[in-house]
Amino acid sequence: MRKKNKSIPLNTMTDDFGGDISVERLAVNDLWNSGAVSYNGFEEAExxxxxxxxxxxxxxxxxxxxxxxxxxxxxxAPSVIYIHPDQVHRTTDFENVTVSSWAINNENLxxxxxxxxESITPAKPLELSNETFSILSETVSLFIKFSGRKSDQLYQSLLKDICNALIALVASQYLEHSKSTDKLSRxxxxxxxxxxxxxxxxxxxxxPAAYAQKLNISTPYLNECVKEVTGYPVTYHIQQRVILEAKRLLYYSDKSVKEISAELGYDDYPYFSRLFTKVTGTPALIFRKKNLD
Incomplete structure (x- = not known):
């Protein structure tokens, strides 16, 4: 049975060398058959x-x-994925794995x-060419070496710069697989x-009117643009994003529906309950009960 928590568990990425930046490389043959579950990092990932x-x-x-x-x-392999701090995730299985990971907070990014x-969230796993993979892997190796040079005068700046360089390499790969900004329509x-x-x-x-105001356009025009591109109006996307967060909290925490409603900005708890049912087709408590096992 899934573990219950008052809030969604927040794991701290390893940063043995201090600061708010981390990097590591791990290898394991088989999570389920090698006894590696006892290793804290993989146990948390599960x-x-x-x-x-x-x-x-x-x-x-x-x-x-x-x-x-x-x-x-x-x-x-070889592939890469970016995970936003808001996203809830877990590893369900893996075998014969070597994985490098790095992380950074907003202040250093x-x-x-x-x-x-933010523009590519949510990001899917991205397959890499051999050349790109080689560059990323070599850069991670260099990053790991630099992380051990704690006596360097510009140690934190060095870590920040190489971590951002890695991020730029990954972001550029995602951008290469998406439509470039200069080719986007209005x-x-x-x-x-x-x-x-x-x-x-x-x-x-x-x-929708508040978003239109922030974008300095009219509400009808915002709706026209969003619907033309996605097929759905602004209200649909607002509701979908709120309900995604509600699903996360219902599934991964034991906060009450009323607590979740308030956390997501709805003082009118009955309205939030009706909205959840309307969007998902299932009442919030039934959604939680269906996913307990």
């Missing part, structure tokens, strides 16, 4: 959790099965890269700006 920072995983060998926000993914990462640009703003404000702003 349980649904969030990370306290922006985290990146470079799969160098083997296969990993992941569950991220109710979606299942299979990663095969280049603001330009932060904006790029409708797509407005939709992109709205989705980024929604991610930052979903718990406090629920009105």
């Amino acid at each position: 349980q649904s959790h969030r990370h306290d920072r922006h985290s990146f995983f470079l799969l160098e060998t083997g296969t990993v099965h992941l569950e991220i926000d109710f979606q299942k993914y299979k990663m095969t 280049n603001p330009e890269y932060l904006q790029l990462l 409708f797509e640009i407005v939709n992109k700006a709205f989705r980024e703003m929604l991610e930052r404000n979903y718990s406090s702003i629920k009105s």
